[in-house]
Amino acid sequence: xxxxxxxxxxxxxxxxxxxxxxxxxxxxxxxxxxxxxxxxxxxxxxxxxxxxxxxxxxxxxxxxxxxxxxxxxxxxxxxxxxxxxxxxxxxxxxxxxxxxxxxxxxxxxxxxx
Amino acid sequence: xxxxxxxxxxxxxxxxxxxxxxxxxxxxxxxxxxxxxxxxxxxxxxxxxxxxxxxxxxxxxxxxxxxxxxxxxxxxxxxxxxxxxxxxxxxxxxxxxxxxxxxxxxxxxxx
Numbered sequence: 001x002x003x004x005x006x007x008x009x010x011x012x013x014x015x016x017x018x019x020x021x022x023x024x025x026x027x028x029x030x031x032x033x034x035x036x037x038x039x040x041x042x043x044x045x046x047x048x049x050x051x052x053x054x055x056x057x058x059x060x061x062x063x064x065x066x067x068x069x070x071x072x073x074x075x076x077x078x079x080x081x082x083x084x085x086x087x088x089x090x091x092x093x094x095x096x097x098x099x100x101x102x103x104x105x106x107x108x109x110x111x112x113x
Numbered sequence: 114x115x116x117x118x119x120x121x122x123x124x125x126x127x128x129x130x131x132x133x134x135x136x137x138x139x140x141x142x143x144x145x146x147x148x149x150x151x152x153x154x155x156x157x158x159x160x161x162x163x164x165x166x167x168x169x170x171x172x173x174x175x176x177x178x179x180x181x182x183x184x185x186x187x188x189x190x191x192x193x194x195x196x197x198x199x200x201x202x203x204x205x206x207x208x209x210x211x212x213x214x215x216x217x218x219x220x221x222x223x224x
Contacts (some may be wrong), residue, residue, distance in 0.1 A: 004156075031210065042117075042200055042214030043157065056209050091156050100145040100164075100204060102212065104156035 002026060004105035006092050012111045013082055020078045021108045025094030032075050033102055034067055035091040043091055049075060050097070082112045115140050115205050119215035126191055126222050134186040134218045136201030144206035146184050148177050151198045151217065160199075191222045 005024040013019050025032050030051050035043035046065065048056040051072035064082075069075040079086055089109050093102035116139045126132055138146065145164055149157035161170040163179040170177045174195065176187040186199055198219045202212040 006156075033211070035212075035214075040216065042202075042216045043212075045211040045213070048210050050210075056211060058211075093156075101147055101159050101162045103159055104149075106156045109154070 004092055004094050004103055006090075006105040006108050008108055009106065010109045010111075012113060015082060015084060015112055017082055018078065018080045019082060019110065020076055021090055021092075021110075023075045023077070023092030023094075023105060025074070025092070026103060028096070029094035029103075030072070030097040031095040031102070032069055033093040033095075034075070034077050035093065035104075037089045037091055037107070038087075046077070046090075079110075082110075084112050086110060087112045115203060115208065115213045117201055117203055117213050117215035119199075119201050119218050121218060122216070123219045124221070126188075126220070128192060128222055128224050129190045131187070131189045131191070133188070134199055134220070136184040136186070136215055137182060138184070138201070138203045138213075139182075140203050140205045140213075141207035142205060144204040146179055147202045147204070147212065148175075148184070148186055149200040149202065151200055153198075157200055188220070191220075193222045193224050196220055196222045 032049040034046040037043045049069040064080045089107045091107045093104040095102040118137045148160040151157045161177040166181045198217040200217045202214045
């Protein structure tokens with residue numbers, strides 16, 4: 001399977017714990033996006049990478065959230081001191097540099113209890 | 114501020130009953146308008162990209178069209194397997210690289 005891969009698929013954590021998600025984009029896709037989606041809503045933009053550079057970040061993104069993309073390959077999204085409001089589906093998408101459409105992974109479902 | 118509004122929120126169709134979903138958008142400059150299909154518990158699946166008014170794209174029973182202010186996703190003779198949430202998104206050529214999504218239309222096709 002050469003699609004976008006996300007790990008884990010599901011994560012249950014206690015409030016206050018830190019969690020980290022991983023995204024492996026489609027090979028040779030330079031652009032990588034993180035989105036968050038809650039039930040009944042459309043995906044909400046979190047951050048954007050072009051290769052290893054984090055070029056855009058949502059103004060709404062709490063400083064408890066951090067993302068990295070070392071060497072422009074896989075990416076990680078970390079949430080520190082999780083809160084119940086962080087419960088959502090976290091989606092990763094990738095896109096080739098000179099194309100516009102993005103291809104999504106299956107997401108990581110986070111539940112904070 | 115970029116906005117995407119989809120209607121209706123939910124749509125129930127009999128198998129074979131054609132209909133259309135609407136996506137109204139406001140952007141500074143349109144880089145692209147995108148349609149995705151999303152099944153429960155899964156990530157969005159890419160369907161179409163439209164770039165300019167008057168453009169149309171087709172795939173099986175789906176046809177997407179674009180005007181300067183809205184896009185339609187026409188579903189012809191739908192089947193139960195077309196049941197899903199259909200998401201519309203835009204990318205603004207002025208603001209940046211992010212996609213702005215609507216809240217989607219939940220389509221149910223009844224056999």
